Amino acid sequence: MKVQLTTNQIEWRQQFRRFAEEQVKPYATQSDRNERLSEEIMESIRSSGYLGSMVQEEYGGKGFGPITQGLLNEEIGKVCSSTRAMLTVHGMVAIAIQRFGTEEQKQTYLPQLSDGSILGAFALSEPDTGSDAKSIQCKAEVRNDSYVLNGVKKWITMGQVADLILVIAQLNDGPTAFLVEKDTPGLSIEAMTGLMGNRASMLAELHFNHCVIPKANRIGKEGMGLSAVALNSLDYGRYTIAWGCVGLGQACLEKSFSYSKTRKQFNQSIGEQQLVQKMLTEMIVEVKAARHMCHHAGYLKEINAPESIMETWAAKYFSSKMGVNVANHAVQIHGGNGYIQGNDIERLYRDAKVNEIIEGTSQIHEVLIAKNANMAWIRS
Amino acid sequence: MHTKLKIREFLEQFFGDHQLRDDEDLFSTGYVSSLFAMQLVMFIEKEFQIHLKNEELDLKNFQSIDRIANFLEQLKVENV
Ligand SMILES: Cc1cc2nc3c(=O)[nH]c(=O)nc-3n(C[C@H](O)[C@H](O)[C@H](O)COP(=O)(O)OP(=O)(O)OC[C@H]3O[C@@H](n4cnc5c(N)ncnc54)[C@H](O)[C@@H]3O)c2cc1C
Numbered sequence: 057m058k059v060q061l062t063t064n065q066i067e068w069r070q071q072f073r074r075f076a077e078e079q080v081k082p083y084a085t086q087s088d089r090n091e092r093l094s095e096e097i098m099e100s101i102r103s104s105g106y107l108g109s110m111v112q113e114e115y116g117g118k119g120f121g122p123i124t125q126g127l128l129n130e131e132i133g134k135v136c137s138s139t140r141a142m143l144t145v146h147g148m149v150a151i152a153i154q155r156f157g158t159e160e161q162k163q164t165y166l167p168q169l170s171d172g173s174i175l176g177a178f179a180l181s182e183p184d185t186g187s188d189a190k191s192i193q194c195k196a197e198v199r200n201d202s203y204v205l206n207g208v209k210k211w212i213t214m215g216q217v218a219d220l221i222l223v224i225a226q227l228n229d230g231p232t233a234f235l236v237e238k239d240t241p242g243l244s245i246e247a248m249t250g251l252m253g254n255r256a257s258m259l260a261e262l263h264f265n266h267c268v269i270p271k272a273n274r275i276g277k278e279g280m281g282l283s284a285v286a287l288n289s290l291d292y293g294r295y296t297i298a299w300g301c302v303g304l305g306q307a308c309l310e311k312s313f314s315y316s317k318t319r320k321q322f323n324q325s326i327g328e329q330q331l332v333q334k335m336l337t338e339m340i341v342e343v344k345a346a347r348h349m350c351h352h353a354g355y356l357k358e359i360n361a362p363e364s365i366m367e368t369w370a371a372k373y374f375s376s377k378m379g380v381n382v383a384n385h386a387v388q389i390h391g392g393n394g395y396i397q398g399n400d401i402e403r404l405y406r407d408a409k410v411n412e413i414i415e416g417t418s419q420i421h422e423v424l425i426a427k428n429a430n431m432a433w434i435r436s
Numbered sequence: 437m438h439t440k441l442k443i444r445e446f447l448e449q450f451f452g453d454h455q456l457r458d459d460e461d462l463f464s465t466g467y468v469s470s471l472f473a474m475q476l477v478m479f480i481e482k483e484f485q486i487h488l489k490n491e492e493l494d495l496k497n498f499q500s501i502d503r504i505a506n507f508l509e510q511l512k513v514e515n516v
Pocket residue numbers: 145178179180181184185186187188210211212213214251254257259410413414415416417418419420423
């Protein structure tokens with residue numbers, strides 16, 4: 057058994073780290089305060105080509121494998137969760153098109169999604185429907201050569217700025233996926249503000265009011281919008297969120313480790329105190345464990361193993377809990393200095409929480425993992 | 437190994453002691469969850485070294501052991 061990154065993956069990780077430190081981190085606090093990703097981040101992300109990290113090279117993407125994608129999300133998640141959220145939802149649209157799109161849809165959208173000339177968003181949740189996704193009320197009807205969409209989507213990450221939205225709506229009582237371009241008449245976009253964390257993820261409520269889209273914009277088969285299209289995208293979403301949590305945990309750990317060495321109380325550094333050591337140890341072990349789970353899920357994805365699906369649920373469940381716990385310890389270790397703006401710790405703490413809510417709440421993970429576990433998987 | 441045997445071996449983890457018939461509808465037995473279809477597709481792609489195209493991702497092709505085996509057979513013929 058060999059658990060080791062390849063030389064190529066190590067080189068990519070260095071590039072991602074440099075990119076995150078130089079192009080994203082300096083603007084993360086400002087983006088959080090303004091509830092909007094700064095132009096600098098948007099511009100550098102576009103020109104980096106990382107928006108196409110999950111897209112095959114033949115469609116203009118980077119064609120990264122799952123592990124390299126994970127490393128990207130870890131490094132970006134370490135400096136700015138909102139930027140990582142953009143990579144996640146954008147990728148969810150791209151991989152839906154890549155897997156279930158027609159050749160025409162692929163040719164039309166994938167190169168643009170890859171070079172960032174258009175941004176994607178994923179719209180499943182509604183005001184009255186979250187965890188029970190099959191009960192969505194947004195409706196699609198056939199009219200001549202078109203579909204007409206009616207309904208409301210809520211909590212849509214990047215909804216304020218996305219150019220292409222993957223919408224799940226009921227078509228003849230079967231959840232079906234559609235691609236909707238931003239400027240389509242009948243679609244109005246209302247910004248959502250005042251989030252606790254991931255504040256720069258530019259959420260929106262989307263109102264579809266007799267919104268007419270061409271028939272060619274259905275993606276995947278009728279009735280397969282949830283069981284195939286969304287499930288596949290959400291698997292990618294969970295995977296990248298899990299990695300993002302590892303990055304967030306790593307940032308908390310590194311800052312807390314350094315602080316514990318320099319902050320002195322009772323004539324010695326606080327890191328000499330055993331109760332602080334306990335917190336640091338928990339942080340180190342939990343971050344490492346989460347990273348291992350992500351590597352394992354990633355490896356299974358690389359070999360296209362069906363077990364990767366459950367392993368991804370497990371990795372996201374553990375990593376999101378780890379993120380909250382580790383960020384909590386980080387605030388505690390920093391004392392008052394962890395509780396004030398200007399120190400990344402308070403932002404990391406706020407950003408951590410949402411990962412226990414999105415792409416399936418922790419409770420939904422608890423129900424689903426236990427329900428789907430079988431002997432072969434738990435022994436593996 | 438025979439195609440149907442390979443499929444059965446994979447399905448065993450989901451169906452446990454239930455004696456699956458070759459023509460039994462996998463999705464209406466109550467044994468599998470919403471994740472099963474995705475896991476089944478991944479298994480088929482990996483085990484039989486194929487990449488299923490969008491049009492082939494039709495539940496009808498995967499509804500029973502018989503259907504899966506027939507579908508794989510048909511793919512082989514088409515690729516000859
Ligand atoms: C910052 C942010 C970004 C988001 N981005 C997107 C996006 O881009 N696209 C999108 O479609 N959605 C998005 N969402 C919505 C998100 O997916 C939902 O919030 C999530 O699915 C939970 O749904 P809910 O908020 O309606 O909670 P509910 O489903 O109402 O759940 C409320 C509580 O009840 C519990 N609960 C519900 N059902 C069960 C059960 N069966 N067993 C045990 N406990 C249960 C939940 O765990 C939770 O604790 C986003 C949300 C946030 C906050």
